[in-house]
Every structure is written in C-alpha cells, then in structure tokens.
Amino acid sequence: MNLVINGKEKNIADSLTVSQLLVQENVKMPDMVSVELNGQILRRTEFEETILKDDDKVEFLYFMGGGCGIN
Amino acid sequence: MGLTEQQIERYSRHIILEQVGGSGQERLLSSKVLIIGAGGLGAPVGLYLATAGVGTIGIVDFDKVDLTNLQRQIIHHTSDVGVEKVKSAENKMRAINPDITVRTYQTRVDAENISNIIRQYDFVIDGTDNFPAKFLINDACYFNRVPFSHAGILRFDGQLITVLPGETTCYRCIFNAPPPANAVPSCSQAGVLGVLAGVIGSLQATEAIKYLLGIGDLLTNTLLTYDALEMNFRAVKLNRNPNCSLCGENPQITELKDEEQVVCDLKSCKC
Numbered sequence: 001m002n003l004v005i006n007g008k009e010k011n012i013a014d015s016l017t018v019s020q021l022l023v024q025e026n027v028k029m030p031d032m033v034s035v036e037l038n039g040q041i042l043r044r045t046e047f048e049e050t051i052l053k054d055d056d057k058v059e060f061l062y063f064m065g066g067g068c069g070i071n
Numbered sequence: 072m073g074l075t076e077q078q079i080e081r082y083s084r085h086i087i088l089e090q091v092g093g094s095g096q097e098r099l100l101s102s103k104v105l106i107i108g109a110g111g112l113g114a115p116v117g118l119y120l121a122t123a124g125v126g127t128i129g130i131v132d133f134d135k136v137d138l139t140n141l142q143r144q145i146i147h148h149t150s151d152v153g154v155e156k157v158k159s160a161e162n163k164m165r166a167i168n169p170d171i172t173v174r175t176y177q178t179r180v181d182a183e184n185i186s187n188i189i190r191q192y193d194f195v196i197d198g199t200d201n202f203p204a205k206f207l208i209n210d211a212c213y214f215n216r217v218p219f220s221h222a223g224i225l226r227f228d229g230q231l232i233t234v235l236p237g238e239t240t241c242y243r244c245i246f247n248a249p250p251p252a253n254a255v256p257s258c259s260q261a262g263v264l265g266v267l268a269g270v271i272g273s274l275q276a277t278e279a280i281k282y283l284l285g286i287g288d289l290l291t292n293t294l295l296t297y298d299a300l301e302m303n304f305r306a307v308k309l310n311r312n313p314n315c316s317l318c319g320e321n322p323q324i325t326e327l328k329d330e331e332q333v334v335c336d337l338k339s340c341k342c
Binding site: 006007031032034036039040041043044059061062063064065 | 228229246251310312
C-alpha cells in the first residue's frame with residue numbers, strides 16, 4: 001500500500017499498525033513522537049490497534065525543546 | 072497619540088507598507104509582548120520587536136549569560152558573560168530603540184507567578200528550552216486567554232505554531248504531556264546549529280507583529296517544521312484535538328500546576 005509519511009510517498013507492506021510503522025521507520029523512541037493520522041492526533045493507546053490503510057497520511061511530530069537558554 | 076518626526080523617520084519602512092501605515096506603527100508602539108526565555112529564540116525576538124517599535128517588551132529569565140550561549144544567543148555579547156540575561160537583553164533592546172519600555176523579570180516562571188505576568192501582555196513568546204515550561208506556558212495562556220507562539224529547535228530542526236487559546240490547536244492538542252525522562256535530549260546534550268535560533272525566533276517575531284497588527288494569516292492549526300539540512304519548510308495541518316486534556320471536550324486539566332522537570336543525562340539517553 002502507499003502511505004504519505006511526513007509529506008513523502010512511500011510503499012509499505014499491507015496491514016501494518018502505527019506501532020509497527022514506528023519501528024519500521026526507525027523511530028527509536030516512540031515516546032518522543034506524536035502521530036497524526038489523516039488530520040487527527042492519535043492517542044498513544046491507539047498506536048497498537050490502528051491498522052494503516054492505502055493512501056493514509058501519517059505525520060510523525062517530534063518533541064523539540066530548545067530555546068536553549070539554560071545549559 | 073501621533074508619531075513624532077523622528078518616529079516617522081525611524082519607522083518609515085514600516086509606515087510605507089500599506090498593511091502597516093502610521094496607524095499600524097502607532098498600534099505597535101502601544102502593544103505589549105512578553106518574551107519568556109532570553110536565550111536562543113528570545114534573542115532575535117527581542118531584537119526584532121525592539122527595532123519594530125513594540126512599545127512594551129517584557130522579558131523573563133532567571134539565568135546569567137554563559138560563554139556557551141554566545142554561539143547562538145545574539146542579544147548577548149562576550150562582555151556580558153556573567154551578567155543577568157534579562158539585564159543584558161534590556162541593554163541591547165534599549166540601545167537599539169530608546170522609544171520602547173523594557174520590563175525585566177529575573178525569575179523562573181511557575182504555576183504561582185506566571186498568570187500575573189502574562190495577563191499584562193497582548194502576546195507571549197515561548198522561547199524556553201524545557202518541556203515543563205512549554206506546557207506551563209501553554210496552559211497558563213489557555214486559562215488567561217493570551218495568544219502565544221510556541222517554538223522549539225534541536226540539532227538542525229525547528230518547529231513553531233501560533234496558538235489562540237480556546238480557538239485553535241494548542242500545544243497539548245499535539246503533545247499531550249511532557250516526554251518521559253531521558254526520551255528527548257536538550258540542545259546542550261544534542262547540539263543545535265546556532266543560526267536555527269535566528270530562523271525560528273525571527274518567525275516567532277513575525278507572528279507577534281502580524282497578530283498585533285491584525286494582518287495576514289497566522290500560523291494557527293498548523294505546525295511549521297524546518298529542516299535546515301534539507302532546507303525544507305513543511306506546514307503540517309493540525310486540527311484541534313477533541314481528546315486534548317486541556318482544551319478538548321472533557322478536559323482533565325482544570326487548573327495550573329507545575330510539570331515535573333525531567334532531566335536527561337547522556338549516559339541513559341537513548342536518542
């Protein structure tokens with residue numbers, strides 16, 4: 001199936017869950033990522049149970065700290 | 072109140088803009104913006120808002136200037152090492168533009184003091200470097216209905232979003248709670264290209280000025296991400312989250328509280 005991951009089209013094996021996609025895309029710390037699927041932010045508990053479909057649009061949104069005032 | 076001759080000259084490149092004009096410049100001069108964090112992001116914001124003639128600029132930081140700050144915090148100079156950051160920032164902003172009033176807060180924002188500070192301002196800039204502060208600013212701006220610009224930078228990446236609390240997607244809509252300890256490195260651990268602070272901070276200042284003038288389209292319901300290595304900006308559309316613990320349909324957060332400060336040490340950091 002074809003997915004759009006962070007704006008880039010990608011061909012991925014069928015019936016993958018969001019959790020499996022995180023692993024496949026080498027996201028080492030899923031704790032530091034929010035996932036938006038077709039415009040909706042998923043609950044963390046939904047990562048395991050959500051199966052991706054053809055043409056789904058997935059965004060990985062990373063936690064980013066730094067104004068870098070304190071060192 | 073009317074502009075003086077000197078002000079007309081100083082702000083001529085603004086006044087000539089159809090969307091600003093003399094009335095817009097007067098509006099900026101009567102506006103108040105609070106910058107939380109006088110670091111990488113706060114530095115360009117402070118300088119540009121001062122040059123733009125934003126009449127009252129508040130700046131909050133508890134820290135002093137350190138040598139490692141100078142790689143990116145362009146408001147501080149070598150001679151400022153050891154000086155309170157708010158004092159150093161105030162000096163530069165007042166030197167650039169004596170028209171403006173600078174209020175300094177030599178403190179760390181917390182659930183106790185933040186509301187009293189932000190309530191006095193039209194717009195808030197989140198230029199902090201840690202997650203508890205970012206969530207606190209988001210929540211405090213929500214409860215006090217003060218619009219703000221969130222931003223973060225790390226390594227070669229940056230992100231920002233403008234939040235009109237109660238109306239548009241908030242920080243908690245995207246990130247429900249601070250990450251666990253050791254999940255996300257800070258700039259001091261992972262590094263950051265200094266100029267990232269200038270790119271993203273300048274965008275925050277742009278959003279503040281647009282909001283104050285009521286012009287253009289704000290960066291609401293959209294997280295703008297920047298990848299300096301690919302030189303790529305992406306605007307990611309983000310709807311408000313009905314499950315948001317702050318501004319969703321069944322909010323669990325009903326009052327301000329301090330999030331626990333998570334500390335990432337390099338040894339156990341898995342990133």
